[in-house]
Amino acid sequence: MKWSGFKIFFLALFCFAALGLSANGNSFFGLDSCKFCKKTINAVQIPIWKSKIHFTPVFAWNNSDKTQLGIAFYSKPKLKNVDFVFVPMFALGSKNLTGLANFSYTFPLRKIKSFEFGFKSRRFSYLVFPEDLAYNKVEPFFEIELNKAKKEKLQKHQQTMGFRSSLIFLEYLSKGRQTQFYYVNELNYKYDFKQEKNNIWFQFTAKQSTSFASVSGEINLGINFPTRRKNAFRIRAFAGGFLFSNFNGDAPIAKFLLSGSTNTFLPQYQKDFQFDQFYFDRNAQDPFFSRQVAILDGGFRSITSAGNSNKYLFALNLSSDIPIPIPIEPWANFALIDEGTKPGFAAEFGASIVLFDRFIQFHFPFVTTNNIKNNQSVLGITNFGQRISFSMDLMKIIKK
Numbered sequence: 205m206k207w208s209g210f211k212i213f214f215l216a217l218f219c220f221a222a223l224g225l226s227a228n229g230n231s232f233f234g235l236d237s238c239k240f241c242k243k244t245i246n247a248v249q250i251p252i253w254k255s256k257i258h259f260t261p262v263f264a265w266n267n268s269d270k271t272q273l274g275i276a277f278y279s280k281p282k283l284k285n286v287d288f289v290f291v292p293m294f295a296l297g298s299k300n301l302t303g304l305a306n307f308s309y310t311f312p313l314r315k316i317k318s319f320e321f322g323f324k325s326r327r328f329s330y331l332v333f334p335e336d337l338a339y340n341k342v343e344p345f346f347e348i349e350l351n352k353a354k355k356e357k358l359q360k361h362q363q364t365m366g367f368r369s370s371l372i373f374l375e376y377l378s379k380g381r382q383t384q385f386y387y388v389n390e391l392n393y394k395y396d397f398k399q400e401k402n403n404i405w406f407q408f409t410a411k412q413s414t415s416f417a418s419v420s421g422e423i424n425l426g427i428n429f430p431t432r433r434k435n436a437f438r439i440r441a442f443a444g445g446f447l448f449s450n451f452n453g454d455a456p457i458a459k460f461l462l463s464g465s466t467n468t469f470l471p472q473y474q475k476d477f478q479f480d481q482f483y484f485d486r487n488a489q490d491p492f493f494s495r496q497v498a499i500l501d502g503g504f505r506s507i508t509s510a511g512n513s514n515k516y517l518f519a520l521n522l523s524s525d526i527p528i529p530i531p532i533e534p535w536a537n538f539a540l541i542d543e544g545t546k547p548g549f550a551a552e553f554g555a556s557i558v559l560f561d562r563f564i565q566f567h568f569p570f571v572t573t574n575n576i577k578n579n580q581s582v583l584g585i586t587n588f589g590q591r592i593s594f595s596m597d598l599m600k601i602i603k604k
Contacts, residue, residue: 257283262291267485267493268329268336270297285310287322298329298336321346330374330474330486337381337471340373341479360398367391370478374456376471384471386455388413388478401428415451416458416514420444420501435525440503442519449514462511462519462539462550464498465593475512482596495593497567504537504552505567507593510579511541511550523556531558533565543575550575567593 257279264272274293279286286309293303308322324343331337345368370388375381389412396405406423421443426436444460451457456477466488467475476483476498485493495507502511503521511517523535534555541548554569569591572580585591 262293264293264302265484266328267490268298268332268487269295269300269302272296272302274303295329298332298338300327300329300336300338302328302338317349319346319348326479330479331471332489334377335381337375337377339375339479342371342373343368344371345369362394362396362398364394364396365392366394370480372477372479374471374474384455386413388458390478402426411458413455413458415455416449417447418444418449418458418460419447420460429525429527431527433525433527433529435527437524438522440519440521442501442503442517442521444501444518445516446514451514457514459512459514460501460517462502462517462541463504463506463508464500465507465509466494466496475509497593497595499595502537502539502541502550504539504550504576505535505554505556505593505595506552506569506572506576506580506591507583507585508576508579509583510575511539511548513542515542517541532556533558541575548575549573552576562597564596565594567595569593 257277259278260276262274262276264274266272272293272295274291276289276291278289286307288305288307290305291303292301294300295302304324304326306322306324308320310318310320312318322345324345325341327338327340329336329338345366347364347366350363350365368390370390372384372386372388374384374386376384391410392407394405394407397403402425404423404425406421408421409419411418423441425439427439429435429437446458449458451472456472456474458477459475461475464475464481466483466486467473474486476486481498481500483493483496483498484490485496488494497505497507499505502517502519504511504519517539519537519539521535521537523533526532526534532555536553537551539550541550551573552569553571554567556568557566559565572591580586580591
């Protein structure tokens with residue numbers, strides 16, 4: 205497969221178009237010094253009511269829905285304590301109504317800093333053959349940010365606790381078109397020291413559904429270099445285990461993922477079972493866009509399904525900026541994985557090209573362990589060019 209000029213141009217165009225969805229009206233891709241970028245972003249934001257509510261024409265694309273045209277309505281800045289974005293779209297390929305709608309309300313309380321509640325929802329196609337199938341997700345949530353500590357040294361620290369319930373309505377084919385419903389409850393606690401240098405943060409997550417329950421935790425440390433640029437050496441450790449996992453065919457199999465690569469076409473084998481990520485080609489039908497990976501759980505960049513487990517996963521991720529002005533980040537990832545009858549070891553070494561404040565990254569895994577290579581051979585990945593992957597943090601758009 206060749207990285208054709210058209211597809212590289214498409215990614216560049218998508219990144220530029222995505223700027224229009226910034227509800228804050230400022231560049232959050234590290235382009236704050238680009239006056240042209242700021243003017244372009246503000247030019248496509250059209251006020252509706254007292255400069256508090258805006259709308260922007262938008263387009264989106266995935267390999268199932270193809271081109272999607274719509275309008276984004278959003279608050280700018282927050283309308284009192286309300287924050288929302290509503291993006292209805294029409295997909296020219298699937299002929300479906302697609303899009304997303306997020307709403308939240310935040311208010312301060314005496315004993316805690318703030319309490320935010322609301323919902324997030326989205327609808328997109330996830331499969332196009334033998335016919336178009338869509339997923340619908342509605343996710344009520346709340347998040348509590350605790351008051352700042354009385355001690356001056358601890359006042360910058362941030363503690364948040366949150367809960368969300370992912371309600372998934374997944375279309376599938378079985379004697380005609382059917383809709384499968386399942387839920388995933390998630391409780392999360394995060395502590396961030398918020399230090400300008402050598403920052404550290406950690407979080408714990410518990411998930412529960414009818415067929416599984418799991419717990420996981422991760423810790424992240426950034427060790428800054430003594431340079432003017434904000435370069436750092438980053439260390440991340442992840443550990444997760446399932447309390448029980450009983451797949452009965454009525455929901456996708458929940459697993460920890462060594463690599464957040466795309467899925468197979470079977471509904472019950474959706475790796476991203478909470479539909480949190482935005483994939484251009486969620487079920488790996490296109491040889492180019494199927495190379496997208498999401499950096500989560502094990503944090504590996506390779507395109508592989510090796511190491512995915514409904515038992516346990518332990519991972520260590522090391523990466524570093526280069527203290528010179530070039531967007532290259534070397535990395536090394538290690539993991540203890542479940543290989544059925546016994547634990548196994550997986551590792552990869554490589555480098556990434558990092559662009560737009562980590563919004564888009566191209567990953568080059570130079571060396572991997574044999575279990576990853578063997579799994580890639582099964583997937584039809586046989587040469588180095590096919591092992592190159594990319595990731596896009598599209599959640600930055602939604603969060604802004």
